[in-house]
Amino acid sequence: MVNTRILEERLGWQQRQEGDEAESSARVVPLPEPRGMAHAPMLQGRVGGRAATGVLPPARREAVAQAWAALPKLAESTDQLPARHGALHSIDRRGEAAAALDRLRSQLMPALQEHGWRRIGVCAPHRGGGATFVAAGLAASIARLDYMRVLLADMDLAAPRLATNLELAAPPGLGELVAGALPPEAVLRRIGDNLALMLNDRALDNAGDIAQSPALANMLRRLLDTLAPDVLLMDMPPLLESGVSTALLGQLDAVLLVADGTRSQARDITDSEALLEGRAPLLGVVLNKSEDRGRRGRN
Numbered sequence: 001m002v003n004t005r006i007l008e009e010r011l012g013w014q015q016r017q018e019g020d021e022a023e024s025s026a027r028v029v030p031l032p033e034p035r036g037m038a039h040a041p042m043l044q045g046r047v048g049g050r051a052a053t054g055v056l057p058p059a060r061r062e063a064v065a066q067a068w069a070a071l072p073k074l075a076e077s078t079d080q081l082p083a084r085h086g087a088l089h090s091i092d093r094r095g096e097a098a099a100a101l102d103r104l105r106s107q108l109m110p111a112l113q114e115h116g117w118r119r120i121g122v123c124a125p126h127r128g129g130g131a132t133f134v135a136a137g138l139a140a141s142i143a144r145l146d147y148m149r150v151l152l153a154d155m156d157l158a159a160p161r162l163a164t165n166l167e168l169a170a171p172p173g174l175g176e177l178v179a180g181a182l183p184p185e186a187v188l189r190r191i192g193d194n195l196a197l198m199l200n201d202r203a204l205d206n207a208g209d210i211a212q213s214p215a216l217a218n219m220l221r222r223l224l225d226t227l228a229p230d231v232l233l234m235d236m237p238p239l240l241e242s243g244v245s246t247a248l249l250g251q252l253d254a255v256l257l258v259a260d261g262t263r264s265q266a267r268d269i270t271d272s273e274a275l276l277e278g279r280a281p282l283l284g285v286v287l288n289k290s291e292d293r294g295r296r297g298r299n
Contacts, residue, residue, distance in 0.1 A: 056228065064228045068149065071190035074168065078140045078191055081166065090137030091166070091191075093144065101137040104286060108256070109142070111283060112231065117253035119220075120283065121155075123236035123245055125268035129260040130288035132156075132165045135235040138256075142231055143195035151188075151229040153198035156237045157207035157244055160200035170199035178210060178219045184226055196227060211247035220251055239272050246275065254283040261289040 056064065075081055078091040090097055112118065122135035139152035154162035154170075163170035171189065176182040177198075189197045210216055224232065234252070237245040249255070257272055269285060276282050 060228075064226075067184065067226045068190065068193065068196070070185040071188050071196055072185065073190045073192075074197075075191050078143075078195070081168075081191075090133045091140035093140075097133075097137055098141070101134075101141045104134075104138060105141040108138075108283065111254075115253070117283075118230060119224075119232045119234070119251060119253045121234045121236045121245075121248065121252040121255045121280070122258060123239045123255065124258045124260065124288075125238060125240045125264060125272045126260070127159075127238045127241060129238070129258050129264060131238075131258045132161050132235050134256070134258045134286055134288060135233050136162065136166060139195060139231075139233045140191075142233075143192065146194065148230045149194045149196070149227065151196045151198065151223065151227060151232045153223075153232065153234050154200045155234040155244075155248055156242075157200070157204045157210060158237065158242065159203060162197070162235050163199040163201065166197075168197070168199060170201035172201050174198070174200045175204055175210075178204075178213075178215050180215070180218065180222070184223060188223075196229065198223075208243045208247060211244045217251060239275060240268065246279075249276070249279040252280045254281045256283045257285045259285055259287050261287045 079093060081092065090101070092098065108120075112120070122131050122138070124131040135152060139150045142148050143150040152162070154160045156162075160170070168189070171187055173182050173187045177184070177187045187198065189199065191197065204210055220232075223229075234248070236248060236255075239245050239255075239257070255276055257269065259269060273282055
């Protein structure tokens, strides 16, 4: 379950203090307010603004519609995907997390529109924190707004997991797409009319080098130009464990950090914020794998 209370408290963090006897006695330790951390993205030209208004010239609008129609369709909606090991995917509106992800969407969209942001990285400090779960669920939630187009990309180049998480077959060819040897429709897939997936079926050799290469930057720019998504969500490698994630920060407008409610510590958040300093704005923190359990009135 995604807990968006952390966003409401603007990076508050629950941490058990010395002498506390139970989890319910945890208190909220406030972290600093999110800062607008400046960075110089490798992608050239303005990639925001237009997405916030949704306005395209008629000829451009038709070209974008054709590009989306060319993507092979996996299902008419996320609800048609099979259940994952007896449980619903995070992208299914029937799942337990769906309402929380919709609340997260309602908190994020005004910020994206205000700043003209559309390239958002979703990552956890350490592997296993639930970044893929949140990225997929948030992408589906935004795509349910039928006037929004969303591209969800697996950018964990060394250890891709989005296709496995969704139990979908990832087409081969991501390396060729990066190199410009394949068009988007050869690699990307579509759910419904406005949710596109860039899946990956294998780890890429020299992932760290690829993440820093002009070829990757150019590939992302081509996707933005061709598909004109209102939001590009990148499922990122763990921020504090992977050089790939650090290398990709230059491709982002902002970062949404996912903390593991069962394992993450306050220091993981502050270390992540320090790493982001000067590279990408921290959009907010989502506490995953946690429940409120009535704590709102306790602190």
